[in-house]
Amino acid sequence: MPDAVMQMLGKQLVHRIAVGQGDINGDDFGTIFANAIGGIHRNSPLGIADVVLDRCAWSVKTIKRPQPFTATTVRLISGRNSPNYSLGISDPHDDTEQTGRAVLEVWNARVDEALAEHNELRIVVMVRNLESREFLVFEEEAMRFTPEDFTWEYNSRGNLEGCNRVDGTHHFTWQPHGSQFTIFRVVPASAQRFSVNRDVPLVSFEEVLSAVNFENDWISIHRREQREEIETPLAPSLFDLLR
Template sequence: MAINLGKEIIYLLSTRGTPRLEGNDWEEMFARIINATWKPSNVGLDDIVHEQTAWSAKTVKNNSPATVSKIRLISGRNSPVYSFGDQKVSKRDPKNLGNKILSIWNERVAAVRKSYQHLRTVVLIKSNNLLELSVFEFDTVMYPTVDYWWQWNEQQNLEGYNKLDQHIFTWQPHGSQFTIVEDVPKDRLSIRIKQPPIISKGDVLEKIKFNESWIEIL
């Protein structure tokens, strides 16, 4: 896993020229590494499939991928307006609204679990230059609404806490973005890679023996 991940990132840096890795890039990489099928889904919970297991693949930027202890994962758009027909959500009763936010997530997870025996999330934590990376994965679970309480914060975003008063969820009324705070395990896979040389467009075209006759003007 470590070698294959490093090879994927080095290839990306050499050919792209900039340390830019988007969500779809990571989905494709992970699928290739584990010899699975990449099939982007609208739900975003089963983008990679291998036999009876499906993964959601997410990326997070952090200056210290090997040592960070908590990260925030953007986990979709949970809209009470769309799902429940609510006309106004700002400054609503936080408990009632928070329960609706979680129920939207739980229904998505339950629907995907009907098709697969295992549902997982795999996370790539990346430095800004992509030279340090960490990977970990965990079961994608549903969250019982009775286990959490909610409040509005100073930015007028809704925050969810567990019974130990630990911040677990954030929901933004503008855009309906739902974020989950995850603990990063100490036994994550962490690697550091060497900055590779950049392959120019001219080098690639020369390597493949490009000829202008390949281009037909219609």
């Protein structure tokens, strides 16, 4: 990822820290990343293509860690994969292997759907700690998974875990209640790290309003016109009760 993109990520994070936004969520990072690359943040709950630029799309993820620089693996919540809704499996415990295959098929279908609209689909991940001002960023291809490569079993908490059939590496967790699907990914050697090495002064509420020359007449209060017909009286509001 070019240094210019990393600089833009850092600038936007400094801005958020300065105005008192102590942390960010996935949607926030979608906007930050889109601004950094000159793309568009779709901000839609549908599909996995969060940010688009020309014919390329990214699924955007961010997670919080105490020490981002030393992270070696990450857990990425990757949507809700319901085999009952998508593939008609009413009892996920009836056939564990079939349920696991179905969960991956739902993911693969989402990848296919995104690639039908875009030439390339990637995942960009930011591991963050806004308190220590340390960040790790990496991107990689959003791949389809071959269901036959994994074996499935329920853990002690009742969640379904998918492991590599050859070496037993834990790759996926699926929660029957809520259908949350998590992918475990190794942080690649190409991951980039950056930090904010200055204390960021907090810009107060009043300073922001002063900077934009705010005046009270910017705010117009629109009152609903009184209707002539008789309406059912409403319960008193909190403001009425406090008068």
